[in-house]
Amino acid sequence: MPTDITLHMPPPNEKQKLALLEKHRYVGYGGARGGGKSWFVRWKATLLALKFRGIKILITRKTYRELLNNHIVPLLSMLRGIAVYNKSDKCFTFANGSTIWFGYCANDGDLGQYQGAEYDVWFADEAGQFLESWIVAIDACIRGANDFPKRTYFTLNPGGPSHGYFKRLFIDRRYTEEEYAEDYAFIQALVSDNVALMKSQPNYKRSLEKLPPKIREAWLHGSWDVYEGQFFEDFYDRPEHYEDRQWTHVIEPFEIPEGWKIFRSFDWGYNKPFSCGWWAMDYDGVAYRILELYGCTKTPNEGVKWTPPQVFAEIHRIETEHRWLRGRKITGIADPAIWDAETGESIADVAAKHQVFFQPGDHKRIPGWMQMHYRFAFDENGLPMLYVFRNCKAFIRTIPLLQYDDHKPEDLDTDGEDHVADEVRYFCMSRPIKPAHAKIADQYSKTPMAMFLDIPKEDIKSVIRRPGLEIIE
Ligand SMILES: Nc1ncnc2c1ncn2[C@@H]1O[C@H](COP(=O)(O)OP(=O)(O)OP(=O)(O)O)[C@@H](O)[C@H]1O
Ligand SMILES: [Mg+2]
Numbered sequence: 023m024p025t026d027i028t029l030h031m032p033p034p035n036e037k038q039k040l041a042l043l044e045k046h047r048y049v050g051y052g053g054a055r056g057g058g059k060s061w062f063v064r065w066k067a068t069l070l071a072l073k074f075r076g077i078k079i080l081i082t083r084k085t086y087r088e089l090l091n092n093h094i095v096p097l098l099s100m101l102r103g104i105a106v107y108n109k110s111d112k113c114f115t116f117a118n119g120s121t122i123w124f125g126y127c128a129n130d131g132d133l134g135q136y137q138g139a140e141y142d143v144w145f146a147d148e149a150g151q152f153l154e155s156w157i158v159a160i161d162a163c164i165r166g167a168n169d170f171p172k173r174t175y176f177t178l179n180p181g182g183p184s185h186g187y188f189k190r191l192f193i194d195r196r197y198t199e200e201e202y203a204e205d206y207a208f209i210q211a212l213v214s215d216n217v218a219l220m221k222s223q224p225n226y227k228r229s230l231e232k233l234p235p236k237i238r239e240a241w242l243h244g245s246w247d248v249y250e251g252q253f254f255e256d257f258y259d260r261p262e263h264y265e266d267r268q269w270t271h272v273i274e275p276f277e278i279p280e281g282w283k284i285f286r287s288f289d290w291g292y293n294k295p296f297s298c299g300w301w302a303m304d305y306d307g308v309a310y311r312i313l314e315l316y317g318c319t320k321t322p323n324e325g326v327k328w329t330p331p332q333v334f335a336e337i338h339r340i341e342t343e344h345r346w347l348r349g350r351k352i353t354g355i356a357d358p359a360i361w362d363a364e365t366g367e368s369i370a371d372v373a374a375k376h377q378v379f380f381q382p383g384d385h386k387r388i389p390g391w392m393q394m395h396y397r398f399a400f401d402e403n404g405l406p407m408l409y410v411f412r413n414c415k416a417f418i419r420t421i422p423l424l425q426y427d428d429h430k431p432e433d434l435d436t437d438g439e440d441h442v443a444d445e446v447r448y449f450c451m452s453r454p455i456k457p458a459h460a461k462i463a464d465q466y467s468k469t470p471m472a473m474f475l476d477i478p479k480e481d482i483k484s485v486i487r488r489p490g491l492e493i494i495e
Pocket of ligand 1: 032033035038052054058059179
């Protein structure tokens with residue numbers, strides 16, 4: 023005897039109600055953390071499956087693990103006795119023939135899953151984590167000669183590789199000739215709109231409030247404009263504080279104590295500027311950029327520029343003659359690309375001939391920029407973990423000019439003069455620190471910060487291992 027099964031739907035909050043009632047071809051939902059987006063995806067997919075016999079629904083996330091945690095596992099308990107799950111097909115089948123399929127996409131190769139497939143409705147959960155090209159390719163599968171609604175729901179947080187694409191469609195509402203404004207609707211949901219979460223876990227909102235300013239603006243207030251303009255807004259050059267070294271990164275030079283460690287960081291520019299920075303590190307792990315050499319490398323058609331032997335001869339000269347460097351052990355860190363030897367001798371080989379030695383730096387970009395931000399952060403007394411001597415003109419000139427990239431929101435625009443920044447990044451990655459505020463650090467390890475930054479969580483953890491402002495070696 024079959025028994026009746028009742029599916030209890032908890033009451034949706036006001037924003038979820040609006041999203042549940044939406045009928046546009048493209049619906050953007052969310053725009054901040056914890057607004058109840060994944061909950062909406064699960065319930066809307068189920069309601070559509072129950073309403074339209076035989077409808078085909080697709081739910082995507084970047085990885086299978088995310089699908090499992092956010093959707094498959096919760097739906098297994100929600101749909102017990104209502105739909106049957108087939109693990110190998112990754113599909114729930116309802117008694118009325120409706121299906122909910124799960125797909126992931128973490129690289130171009132994963133798009134093969136969608137070739138030739140047809141779905142009526144697509145829920146792209148955390149769609150900002152997909153590349154625009156993947157979104158266009160999968161959206162082409164939303165078709166079929168039937169009367170079912172054809173719809174795509176994007177749930178979104180600011181950030182991720184397609185931040186700019188979604189900002190254009192749903193926030194700025196600027197459309198190409200192939201796109202129609204009337205097809206697009208956006209419903210913003212903030213964590214404060216998620217009544218259920220605010221009641222059950224009031225600390226969650228507080229945890230968002232403790233994040234660094236830019237990420238807080240994006241995740242808590244749903245701001246889409248945070249990744250625009252100056253990349254290093256946290257770098258300050260305040261001449262009135264050069265002497266007291268508070269609330270400024272640029273300071274008056276001073277004599278380097280004997281016991282401090284010395285480093286050299288290097289970025290080679292092929293037909294572009296090269297940048298070399300010398301650093302002293304005090305016993306508390308505070309880094310001081312003390313000297314630099316910045317110049318343009320030789321190009322075939324231009325006048326007097328530096329050749330690799332000239333660059334390293336000059337570095338060697340400075341290291342043997344300058345009183346801050348003479349006779350000291352210097353640890354060199356460089357872009358790993360200088361070991362490439364496609365055209366015969368590598369740049370690293372040329373350097374070695376001049377007794378200038380390097381170890382390959384870690385060139386992961388976003389963790390590297392985060393390390394620079396962590397070092398720029400002032401403590402409560404206005405003291406940062408990175409200072410720049412007033413004589414380091416290339417740093418002081420180029421760092422404030424760098425802009426956010428339009429396409430990769432957490433990265434900087436590489437069209438800018440970024441050679442000093444790159445070389446500073448290699449140095450900072452060689453001596454990673456954790457963020458200035460212990461509470462924020464704890465928060466990082468608990469929130470899916472790694473996902474937002476599009477890097478493995480382990481990479482974040484590796485720089486946030488210990489309390490206090492210790493150097494992790
Ligand atoms: N209407 C509701 N009734 C009961 N619980 C809800 C409701 N909406 C959301 N929740 C719960 O609130 C929590 C956060 O919701 P959800 O995971 O859907 O948010 P999200 O916007 O997807 O978050 P994130 O940005 O972290 O992905 C979850 O535990 C979810 O089950
Ligand atoms: Mg979610």
